[in-house]
Amino acid sequence: MNIPNAISVDQVGVSFRSRDGQTNTVLEGVDFAVRHGEFVSIVGQSGSGKTTLLKTISGLQQPTAGQVLVKGRPISDGVEDISMVFQAPVLLPWRNNLDNVLLPLEFRGKRDTAAKRYAKQLLEMVGLAGKEKRYSYELSGGMQQRVAICRALVSNPELLLMDEPFGALDAMTRDSMNFEIQRIWQQAGCSVLFVTHSISEAIWLGDRVVVVGGKPGHIVADIPIELPRPRSKEHRYSAEFAEYVTEIESHIGVTAGIS
Ligand SMILES: Nc1ncnc2c1ncn2[C@@H]1O[C@H](COP(=O)(O)OP(=O)(O)O)[C@@H](O)[C@H]1O
Numbered sequence: 123m124n125i126p127n128a129i130s131v132d133q134v135g136v137s138f139r140s141r142d143g144q145t146n147t148v149l150e151g152v153d154f155a156v157r158h159g160e161f162v163s164i165v166g167q168s169g170s171g172k173t174t175l176l177k178t179i180s181g182l183q184q185p186t187a188g189q190v191l192v193k194g195r196p197i198s199d200g201v202e203d204i205s206m207v208f209q210a211p212v213l214l215p216w217r218n219n220l221d222n223v224l225l226p227l228e229f230r231g232k233r234d235t236a237a238k239r240y241a242k243q244l245l246e247m248v249g250l251a252g253k254e255k256r257y258s259y260e261l262s263g264g265m266q267q268r269v270a271i272c273r274a275l276v277s278n279p280e281l282l283l284m285d286e287p288f289g290a291l292d293a294m295t296r297d298s299m300n301f302e303i304q305r306i307w308q309q310a311g312c313s314v315l316f317v318t319h320s321i322s323e324a325i326w327l328g329d330r331v332v333v334v335g336g337k338p339g340h341i342v343a344d345i346p347i348e349l350p351r352p353r354s355k356e357h358r359y360s361a362e363f364a365e366y367v368t369e370i371e372s373h374i375g376v377t378a379g380i381s
């Protein structure tokens with residue numbers, strides 16, 4: 123059977139028009155696919171259009187050229203089973219942590235005992251056991267982001283879009299979140315598109331690292347990462363890993379020269 127790609131981005135362009143009528147083309151000719159079950163990392167300089175790309179894939183932003191298909195269908199068809207983690211946690215301040223995590227299931231009428239148990243498990247997994255009844259103002263920025271990650275995972279999405287989800291976390295928490303996300307992805311078999319500004323995080327997690335760069339933004343490199351799975355801490359210190367870092371740095375550097 124021919125399984126459609128989890129995501130197909132087909133010659134996508136995005137332009138914004140400013141109030142004085144000028145057109146700012148942020149993305150042009152972006153073309154790539156995420157296969158079913160694949161983990162694809164995206165890196166690129168700040169302002170290269172990574173967030174715009176993720177928003178376009180999730181349907182929050184309309185492409186001005188080309189098209190995006192999710193599981194072979196336009197996103198406007200109402201594709202479910204897709205979760206997004208934004209750069210900022212965006213929690214509802216009047217709901218406690220557990221209720222924030224359960225929100226997507228509540229929308230679908232699936233808030234039951236099993237859902238509650240799973241939400242608690244997720245909070246425990248990200249180091250927030252005992253904080254279920256707390257509110258977001260009682261948490262640090264990093265803790266809030268971990269609640270947002272639990273909210274994205276609670277519906278067992280088939281497709282997970284993450285925009286620099288660990289940017290606000292301290293290095294140690296970030297490391298353990300990297301392990302958890304690898305484990306969850308391997309267990310759930312979902313497809314992940316993961317934006318990060320950390321090259322080593324991109325390599326360690328990804329089956330591929332896609333580099334966005336240039337003006338307007340497009341894909342300047344798409345590098346398969348052939349490190350064995352599951353990956354352990356040791357992989358970060360291998361010669362092979364260092365070669366990937368050098369290669370990706372060179373692609374990001376080249377695009378910086380053009381801008
Ligand atoms: N809604 C918008 N209206 C106008 N310009 C936008 C909008 N969203 C993003 N941009 C512009 O698109 C460019 C890329 O932004 P973004 O996708 O956030 O980059 P990145 O996530 O790689 O840092 C920036 O120059 C930004 O100003």
Ligand SMILES: [Mg+2]
Pocket residue numbers: 172173174209285
């Ligand atoms: Mg961004």
